[in-house]
Amino acid sequence: xxxxxxxxxxxxxVLLLALMVTGMGATLYDLQINNGDNxxxxxxxxxxxxxxxxxxxxxxxxxxxxxxxxxxVIYQVSLDVGLMxxxxxxxxxxxxxxxxxxxxxxxxxxxxxxxITKTAPFRFTTDDPYYVVSQDEDGNEVKTLTRLGRLAVKLxxxxxxxxxxxxxxxxxxxxxxxxxxxxxxxxxxxxSADTPKKSKEPKPLLEAEALLGKMCESFSIKGEGAVDxxxxxxxxxxxxxxxxxxxxxxxxxxxxxVLYELNLRSxxxxxAAEYVFADHVDIDFISRVKEQDLTxxxxxxxxxxxxxxxxxxxxxxxxxxxxRNEWEYYKTVDEDGDGVPDYQMNNVVxxxxxxxxxxxxxxxxPGTRTVERNTKGKxxxxxxxxxxxxGANVVLTLDIGLQGYVxxxxxxxxxxxxxxxxxxxxxxxxxxxxxxVLAAASYPTFDLANYAAELAEKAEDPxxxxxxxxxxxxxxxxxxxxxxxxxxxxxxxxxxxxxxxxDEGQYxxxxxxxxxxxxxxxxxSKHGLVNVTRAIxxxxxxxxxxxxxxxxxxxxxxxxxxxxxGEKTGIELSENPGVxxxxxxxxxxxxxxxxxxxxxxxxxxxxxxxTPLQLANYIATLVNGGTRNAVHLLKEVKSSxxxxxxxxxxxxxxxxxxxxxxxxxxxxxGMLALTTNNNAVKQHFQSLPFQAGAKTGSAQxxxxxxxxxVFVCFAPYDDPEIxxxxxxxxxxxxxELAGIAADVLRYYFSSQETREEIPVENTLIR
Numbered sequence: 001x002x003x004x005x006x007x008x009x010x011x012x013x014v015l016l017l018a019l020m021v022t023g024m025g026a027t028l029y030d031l032q033i034n035n036g037d038n039x040x041x042x043x044x045x046x047x048x049x050x051x052x053x054x055x056x057x058x059x060x061x062x063x064x065x066x067x068x069x070x071x072x073v074i075y076q077v078s079l080d081v082g083l084m085x086x087x088x089x090x091x092x093x094x095x096x097x098x099x100x101x102x103x104x105x106x107x108x109x110x111x112x113x114x115x116i117t118k119t120a121p122f123r124f125t126t127d128d129p130y131y132v133v134s135q136d137e138d139g140n141e142v143k144t145l146t147r148l149g150r151l152a153v154k155l156x157x158x159x160x161x162x163x164x165x166x167x168x169x170x171x172x173x174x175x176x177x178x179x180x181x182x183x184x185x186x187x188x189x190x191x192s193a194d195t196p197k198k199s200k201e202p203k204p205l206l207e208a209e210a211l212l213g214k215m216c217e218s219f220s221i222k223g224e225g226a227v228d229x230x231x232x233x234x235x236x237x238x239x240x241x242x243x244x245x246x247x248x249x250x251x252x253x254x255x256x257x258v259l260y261e262l263n264l265r266s267x268x269x270x271x272a273a274e275y276v277f278a279d280h281v282d283i284d285f286i287s288r289v290k291e292q293d294l295t296x297x298x299x300x301x302x303x304x305x306x307x308x309x310x311x312x313x314x315x316x317x318x319x320x321x322x323x324r325n326e327w328e329y330y331k332t333v334d335e336d337g338d339g340v341p342d343y344q345m346n347n348v349v350x351x352x353x354x355x356x357x358x359x360x361x362x363x364x365x366p367g368t369r370t371v372e373r374n375t376k377g378k379x380x381x382x383x384x385x386x387x388x389x390x391g392a393n394v395v396l397t398l399d400i401g402l403q404g405y406v407x408x409x410x411x412x413x414x415x416x417x418x419x420x421x422x423x424x425x426x427x428x429x430x431x432x433x434x435x436x437v438l439a440a441a442s443y444p445t446f447d448l449a450n451y452a453a454e455l456a457e458k459a460e461d462p463x464x465x466x467x468x469x470x471x472x473x474x475x476x477x478x479x480x481x482x483x484x485x486x487x488x489x490x491x492x493x494x495x496x497x498x499x500x501x502x503d504e505g506q507y508x509x510x511x512x513x514x515x516x517x518x519x520x521x522x523x524x525s526k527h528g529l530v531n532v533t534r535a536i537x538x539x540x541x542x543x544x545x546x547x548x549x550x551x552x553x554x555x556x557x558x559x560x561x562x563x564x565x566g567e568k569t570g571i572e573l574s575e576n577p578g579v580x581x582x583x584x585x586x587x588x589x590x591x592x593x594x595x596x597x598x599x600x601x602x603x604x605x606x607x608x609x610x611t612p613l614q615l616a617n618y619i620a621t622l623v624n625g626g627t628r629n630a631v632h633l634l635k636e637v638k639s640s641x642x643x644x645x646x647x648x649x650x651x652x653x654x655x656x657x658x659x660x661x662x663x664x665x666x667x668x669x670g671m672l673a674l675t676t677n678n679n680a681v682k683q684h685f686q687s688l689p690f691q692a693g694a695k696t697g698s699a700q701x702x703x704x705x706x707x708x709x710v711f712v713c714f715a716p717y718d719d720p721e722i723x724x725x726x727x728x729x730x731x732x733x734x735x736e737l738a739g740i741a742a743d744v745l746r747y748y749f750s751s752q753e754t755r756e757e758i759p760v761e762n763t764l765i766r
């Protein structure tokens with residue numbers, strides 16, 4: 001090969017390489033310089049999407065291993081409008097309309113709370129669409145915007161109807177206008193004179209169709225042939241309120257409803273929940289949506305609570321997405337101390353009952369993952385930074401069989417009581433030795449599995465089915481308080497078990513016209529000489545008047561506190577502390593305390609009001625010898641796979657009352673005599689295969705003909721195991737509740753013989 005030819009080849013190769021390098025450089029320049037920012041944003045968007053993945057919530061079990069609440073998987077549909085707007089094939093409205101068609105075909109209901117009817121002629125579905133009127137503490141009228149009202153004001157559809165219109169005022173004196181100002185004024189058709197200015201008239205509140213038209217304009221909802229409003233105004237043409245062209249009114253309303261929901265959240269008006277288009281969707285709907293390949297329509301699996309019992313609704317509670325106030329607390333929770341909050345906005349949390357009380361145990365540890373999506377929003381890759389850890393399983397002290405029996409018993413028996421004024425009722429069953437809640441029934445009740453429907457139906461029910469009367473209902477104890485007065489008198493040596501006091505019918509120590517014993521008031525009779533045992537059996541007011549007077553109010557308040565009356569019981573759920581009558585309480589409410597008021601306090605009257613839970617624990621404390629334990633609903637906590645017991649409840653002693661055996665026996669004997677000698681009570685208790693002690697109580701309620709009825713009891717008499725407290729609003733005499741109490745005792749002890757503990761996973765069967 002000659003030199004000349006060799007050089008030509010070398011230069012050809014060099015030229016080829018130069019062209020290649022130049023092309024590569026141009027390509028790199030285009031990628032890095034011309035489009036670098038765009039590609040960088042896309043890349044960062046894909047990589048930076050980090051998701052918090054909630055852990056499976058732990059289950060709730062009763063003391064015998066019966067599952068009460070668990071989880072089940074459902075599929076839900078959510079929307080990403082941002083992705084819809086980037087779809088080059090179809091616009092947002094077309095995607096949503098296709099989704100609506102799929103939902104209608106498969107009979108799927110979607111979330112739409114816009115208070116306008118879904119079909120023409122359009123009208124509001126509420127009388128107060130923009131604002132509601134209430135009264136403050138001073139009785140002044142207060143107007144509060146609804147969610148629709150807040151959005152309408154924020155987006156300029158209407159002026160704020162809750163604000164008073166500004167008075168018409170002249171503008172402040174202006175400085176002498178210059179030549180340029182005068183020229184501008186003349187060009188606008190005005191004058192250079194300084195004329196008074198009036199405040200702008202507030203926009204009127206729109207009717208439903210006019211408001212819907214405003215929404216369609218703001219949300220760009222229209223079809224072909226929609227009129228250009230500005231051009232029409234110039235030409236003096238009339239434009240309809242609902243200016244949507246050839247789009248059907250039904251479709252326009254459907255689009256407005258969904259975009260209304262999304263705007264409530266994007267405008268920070270409703271942050272209590274992330275918008276879910278539809279949940280509990282089936283495979284037919286999912287398949288139809290997948291076939292349509294709808295950008296921004298996300299179908300994901302999630303879990304919801306499944307209830308395996310219709311009982312204990314007040315105790316179990318519910319879960320829902322957190323609201324704004326809850327978020328202020330939960331965003332600070334970081335139990336593992338890694339600097340990352342354990343909760344994200346819109347996480348599901350316990351709202352009431354055990355779900356709230358044991359939230360930290362049940363929720364588990366959320367996971368974290370990064371996901372990469374394509375332009376249609378579909379996940380194409382994911383990387384787990386931390387996998388979610390399921391929540392623990394919480395075992396409650398509750399006996400669901402007993403709970404269900406008591407609820408059914410109240411529902412059947414309360415309406416059949418002789419009183420025609422009966423309203424709500426409650427029954428609590430406690431373990432005497434440990435203050436375990438075995439049952440706590442409130443009547444009427446509701447169904448947790450259908451909470452939304454129940455709330456809509458029963459929210460205005462005067463019987464208040466959502467009130468947990470067992471823990472929050474307040475009832476005067478009536479004569480059930482007399483055992484406390486007796487114990488205090490005995491322990492303070494005011495009386496002895498053999499001390500006798502003659503019932504004179506009317507107690508006139510503080511002057512004539514003193515309070516009367518019930519038997520004297522009703523029948524003109526007297527109990528004669530009675531000791532403490534007999535006084536409890538026949539419920540002698542006169543005896544307790546005298547003991548209470550000698551004790552004084554301070555001693556009665558002290559013993560009540562030690563027995564837990566008028567104080568919280570320690571249960572993990574929300575409860576009412578109740579009220580123990582005292583001079584301080586009376587005076588704090590503008591009343592005057594008189595020395596003779598102590599007589600009413602001694603028999604459970606005056607202003608004393610306690611919860612059935614407090615009454616049950618009072619009886620448990622009494623018959624176990626004076627140890628007041630904290631009431632509790634938690635029995636133990638097990639790991640998600642049941643391989644470990646993570647926590648077992650340790651009894652907590654809140655107070656101890658030193659009760660001498662002879663004093664306790666004297667009081668218990670009076671309670672036994674009630675069930676063996678009093679005919680009204682005896683007829684229900686004599687068929688039980690064991691003995692029990694009990695006490696009736698009734699207290700007049702202002703404005704009612706019938707008293708509240710209260711009944712407390714314990715069994716077995718020789719070795720107390722459970723304590724029961726029942727209260728019925730306007731139930732009349734406490735003796736009428738004896739049948740309910742006897743049935744509860746009968747069920748509890750008979751079911752013990754046949755009950756088998758249900759084994760759970762990874763539990764050794766012996």
